[in-house]
Amino acid sequence: MYWATVQIECEGGFPERFLNEARKREIALWDITRRDISLFCRCRADDYRFLRPVAKAASVRMRVRKRQGMWFHIRPFRYRFGWVCGMVLFAVVLQLLSARIWTVRVNGNEQVPESAIREVLRPLGVYEGAVFDKVDLPQLQLTALEQLPQLVWLTVNQTGSVAYVEVRERTPSEPITSNEPANIVASRDGVIVSIDCENGQAAVKVGDAVTEGSLLIGGVVDSKVGPLLKHAQGTVLARTERELAISVPFEETVTAEKPFPKVRPSLYVLGVRFPLYTSGEPWRNATTTMHLLRAYGKTLPIGIEVQKREEQETVTVVRNEQETYEEAVARLALARSEWGDTIQVQEERITATQTADGWTVCGQYTCVEPIGLWQSLQMHEKKE
Amino acid sequence: MKKPTRRQAEVALSLPTGVLTEASHMELCGNRRAMIEGCRGIVKYDEDVIELRVDNGTVRFTGRELCMTNLNPTCAVVTGRLLSLEFL
Incomplete structure (x- = not known):
């Protein structure tokens, strides 16, 4: 399929001469049909201008009947830079994010808190935003089970952009x-x-x-x-x-406690936090609440993280x-x-x-x- | 001594026709499609008749709804309902 093609109609003159001349000039034509006195054929859009002297030599009148191809669809947007940038950005983001872990889900834990499992897995390469292909699974299992003695089995399965952490806890004697x-x-x-x-x-x-x-x-x-x-x-x-x-x-x-606690929101994207406040460093002893976007039942790695610090007064x-x-x-x-x-x-x-x-x-x-x-x-x- | 022609050489050496001589190659797919390699030009182009110039003369395709689906300097493809093929 060509980037852009046109269907042209040739009327009058000597159509055979037109075809022979085009063939001599190595201009590719296809779907050539004859209807009454008209000759229809297709050629590449950029070859059309080379056909003009050919048509003149054959005394035929040439007109474009139909335009086809991707070029004619995107041509109206050639001055819409925002639209073009959005498409390029979309392609780049899609390419970058498709290989990364968007969400980590922990299943099978009852006694061991999920946060503890996440903390152990984070330095081993399983966290939101990490590239899953770089995870050394056998080494991860050995290290994680060594650091979490309450677990007897752990594995990480990737389904799409979700990393499912399956664990089995040790049965207490x-x-x-x-x-x-x-x-x-x-x-x-x-x-x-x-x-x-x-x-x-x-x-x-x-x-x-x-x-x-x-x-x-x-x-x-x-x-x-x-x-x-x-x-x-x-x-x-x-x-x-x-x-x-x-x-x-x-x-x-x-x-x-003061009636209105201090709040600091941050934009959370794939494990990276962008502060939405202007002054001060992030609080360390504060209650953190994560509000993540959800789509079709899946949690997306994009959302707002809110740090709340309740201050006391006498x-x-x-x-x-x-x-x-x-x-x-x-x-x-x-x-x-x-x-x-x-x-x-x-x-x-x-x-x-x-x-x-x-x-x-x-x-x-x-x-x-x-x-x-x-x-x-x-x-x-x-x-x- | 008379020089042997290329055609005679082909026969003597049992070579396929067209190896030493210039001969157009045609391929038919039933009565629906004909591919002509070595097309030298178009003599007549009509809805029911297409005449092509080849190395040894002219070939005429007669049929209905004839269409040349491809035309380039070395090859031409004729499709449609072919009724007859004549060498002129």
């Missing part, structure tokens, strides 16, 4: 129960509610009152052959008393009596929630006292909780 001889003692004062002795010898029974450090399940078990040393195991629940006290003043100085808070009381109750409930689910509160008594500075809220709780605590047996050899 069952925790080995220590066989070291140990007692279970009380971690706080209380009254025994239930005792479930799995190993060892129970030293208390339901209803007994114990103090902190009292023996609950002993690791020394009497037998016919003498005392046996065991690792005591079991669950001991006791009714305990707990107390919390929270004081909130009417006027208080607190540190709070604020003096002044409350009235009611607000102070409610704040104290709320803080007490918050402190109570930090105990967790293992401690069951059976009864609570809240007392509030107003002082000159503020409110003091006290909570007394009757709880049922496990109080067992392992304590190793201290062995001393008797010297005779």
Whole structure:
């Protein structure tokens, strides 16, 4: 296919002479047809001007009937430099980006964070913007598994411009129960509610009152052959008393985050960041959020990275009596929630006292909780 | 002694025709296409008749919807529904 061709129509004169003369001048013609008195043929567009003297010699009138070829399509754009530059840029960008990794996706990880895997793979050549052909896969697998001992298998597959990192994590083995001889003692004062002795010898029974450090399940078990040393195991629940006290003043100085955090956006293109702010260096201790473009379900390596730094300020808070009381109750409930689910509160008594500075809220709780605590047996050899 | 002609030499040496003599080479693909190597010019060009000058004279293609799909200094290709081929 030629860059540009024209179909010409020759009328009158001596068409045969026209064809012979063109052949002598080595002007290629094709698709020559005769219709009535007209002769149609095709030639290259740049040969057309050489056909003019030929037509004159053969006394035929020559006209262009049709123009074909890429040149005639792009010719109207010859003065549109922006369009041409865009096309050239598109071709260059396409050529440059097609061989590079646009997105890295990590699959198969549950315990090991994706960021840790990415950090290890980055110096090994797997990151957004890298050329995948330069990746030495066997060396990458050896190095990555050495640096990530939680993984047992890792590989990188390239599909188009996406690098899929497939990993398998090491299955954690069952925790080995220590066989070291140990007692279970009380971690706080209380009254025994239930005792479930799995190993060892129970030293208390339901209803007994114990103090902190009292023996609950002993690791020394009497037998016919003498005392046996065991690792005591079991669950001991006791009714305990707990107390919390929270004081909130009417006027208080607190540190709070500023309502409008500072934000610094950057243009992110294939791992390269172009700052969209004018002054200052990038923050190191800031929350980074990435907003990447998506097309047809694929994440593109182009987007906006936003660094957000929340600054704190000292604020003096002044409350009235009611607000102070409610704040104290709320803080007490918050402190109570930090105990967790293992401690069951059976009864609570809240007392509030107003002082000159503020409110003091006290909570007394009757709880049922496990109080067992392992304590190793201290062995001393008797010297005779 | 009379000098042997090129044609006689071809026959004596059992060479294919056209090796020593100037002879046009024609190739027909059924009645649809004819390729002529050694075309020296066009004598007549019409819808139903195309006459070409070749080394040994003139060849006339008669048919319908005749078209010369290629014409260059050494070769010509005639396509269409060829009905007859005559050497004049």
